[in-house]
Amino acid sequence: MKNSNHISIEKVNAFYGDHHVLKDVTVGFPRKQITAIIGPSGCGKSTLLKCLNRLIDLTDGARVSGKIIVDGIDVLNNSIDITDVRRKMGLLPQKPNPLPMSIYDNVAYGPRIHGIKDKKKLDETVEKYLRIGGLWEEVKDRLKSPANKLSIGQQQRLCLARGLAVEPEIILCDEPTSALDPVSSQHIEQQLLKLKNDYTIVIVTHNIHQAMRLADYVIHLYLGELVEHGPANEVLENPKEERTRAYINGTFLADVKEDQEINLKGNVCPYNFVYAKQALHALAKGKILKVIVDDPIAVTEVPRGMEADGHEVVSVKQQNKTDWEIIIRKQS
Numbered sequence: 001m002k003n004s005n006h007i008s009i010e011k012v013n014a015f016y017g018d019h020h021v022l023k024d025v026t027v028g029f030p031r032k033q034i035t036a037i038i039g040p041s042g043c044g045k046s047t048l049l050k051c052l053n054r055l056i057d058l059t060d061g062a063r064v065s066g067k068i069i070v071d072g073i074d075v076l077n078n079s080i081d082i083t084d085v086r087r088k089m090g091l092l093p094q095k096p097n098p099l100p101m102s103i104y105d106n107v108a109y110g111p112r113i114h115g116i117k118d119k120k121k122l123d124e125t126v127e128k129y130l131r132i133g134g135l136w137e138e139v140k141d142r143l144k145s146p147a148n149k150l151s152i153g154q155q156q157r158l159c160l161a162r163g164l165a166v167e168p169e170i171i172l173c174d175e176p177t178s179a180l181d182p183v184s185s186q187h188i189e190q191q192l193l194k195l196k197n198d199y200t201i202v203i204v205t206h207n208i209h210q211a212m213r214l215a216d217y218v219i220h221l222y223l224g225e226l227v228e229h230g231p232a233n234e235v236l237e238n239p240k241e242e243r244t245r246a247y248i249n250g251t252f253l254a255d256v257k258e259d260q261e262i263n264l265k266g267n268v269c270p271y272n273f274v275y276a277k278q279a280l281h282a283l284a285k286g287k288i289l290k291v292i293v294d295d296p297i298a299v300t301e302v303p304r305g306m307e308a309d310g311h312e313v314v315s316v317k318q319q320n321k322t323d324w325e326i327i328i329r330k331q332s
């Protein structure tokens with residue numbers, strides 16, 4: 001059943017008042033896979049996510065039509081018990097929102113509501129989910145300290161653990177790393193990759209590199225329309241639609257002209273990264289470096305390392321069967 005759809009949506013339309021934000025979106029989210037929703041700001045990514053768990057009901061003037069089938073149940077049908085459906089879905093927001101209580105109590109919160117009172121059982125549950133969230137080792141000696149004392153990246157992993165402790169089947173993430181530093185982002189990405197063994201994951205991101213690192217499937221939304229959907233490597237590396245190609249190649253950068261080009265074919269990681277850094281070092285802030293690589297690892301690792309150093313990765317394009325070009329704008 002691995003590739004069957006856990007969520008199927010059909011002709012979903014969403015409006016805020018007169019503003020038609022999602023237009024006839026029909027698509028499926030395969031079980032135990034990561035689907036990334038990509039697209040520019042304002043195209044309806046968050047709205048689509050909020051339709052899935054009907055959090056959109058909380059927005060005054062919002063209307064949704066169509067079908068959203070989760071495990072055979074239409075989430076948009078008003079006669080269903082929405083709390084049941086919501087329990088199946090955990091939401092990881094853009095900014096971590098820990099409850100004003102201890103680390104322990106944050107994770108124990110959901111299980112307590114669901115009636116677990118036994119101290120030993122709660123202890124086990126808290127440890128289990130802090131481990132799954134990838135935070136246990138860092139906090140096991142200070143479980144009673146306030147959650148807001150944690151770094152922002154740790155708080156986000158705590159929120160992940162808290163969400164998982166109520167045993168959802170689906171994890172919805174809305175740009176879950178956009179408020180985090182690169183190392184914390186990497187932690188969250190690593191956890192999500194592990195979690196897809198057990199959960200269906202939908203992640204909204206406007207970061208193509210993140211989509212490349214994480215996604216099995218990609219949905220490209222543009223102005224509320226589904227432009228393209230398919231396996232991540234097809235959509236990201238060889239899109240069928242010109243609008244997707246334009247977005248991915250960062251046409252926003254169509255006119256970017258490199259100031260220097262460095263050919264690192266034949267070099268493997270981490271050397272290609274080190275040489276690219278040296279080349280960038282010689283350039284002034286704002287200048288553009290084009291790096292050519294043929295090491296498949298470099299296609300994700302060079303952009304990640306450059307972002308970690310605070311530079312802007314303008315685009316990553318495949319030139320031919322073996323070669324890729326990475327365009328970087330020096331920031332610092």
Ligand SMILES: Nc1ncnc2c1ncn2[C@@H]1O[C@H](COP(=O)(O)OP(=O)(O)O)[C@@H](O)[C@H]1O
Pocket residue numbers: 016019021039040041042043044045046047048059
């Ligand atoms: N609560 C709201 N009321 C009115 N318009 C909204 C509301 N939330 C979002 N919008 C509008 O809907 C469109 C899609 O927004 P959103 O789903 O947040 O896009 P994205 O997440 O892709 O940036 C935007 O034009 C936005 O301004």
Ligand SMILES: [Mg+2]
Pocket residue numbers: 045046047174
């Ligand atoms: Mg959004």
